[in-house]
Amino acid sequence: MLGAGSASATTPASALSAPAPVAANEAGWKYVFIDNSASDYWRCDLGTSCTFQHYDGLGWFLQAGEPGWTNMGAAGFGDQVSSLTNRSPWTMYLWNWTGTCWSLLWTSPPENWGNIAHLDNQTDAISLGMIIPDAC
Secondary structure, three states: OOOOOOEOOOOOHHHOOOOOOOOOOEOOEEEEOOOHHHOOHHHOOOOOEEEEOOHHHOOOEEEEOOOEEEEOHHHOOOOOOOEEEEOOOOOEEEEEEOOOOEEEEEEEOOOOEEEOHHHOOOOOEEEEOOOOOOEO
């Protein structure tokens, strides 16, 4: 444990049988924009995972409640994740788009939370409970 944000994107031709990315506010995935002064990790609902714009659970966050994946970069939210909490029963994966494929940055098991300083502002996609298509 460490302890101490989507729009649909096109599915690559090489991943015809792979699930398509989920869009924000669909299938249990949503962006939440709130006043930073009220922020902390535990505003992420039990049973979901969240990635936060700033350290210590501050700023906007993307909450995922069901397995799937989303391309945050396509929605204009790429390279902005600085902390996370995984209150879901699934493993959460953070991905960076290299220009040709998705490179795995971080694997977050259930009950993991904290700042990800070594990966600050590199995440372009998030998946919950699955490896995404076109992984490097």
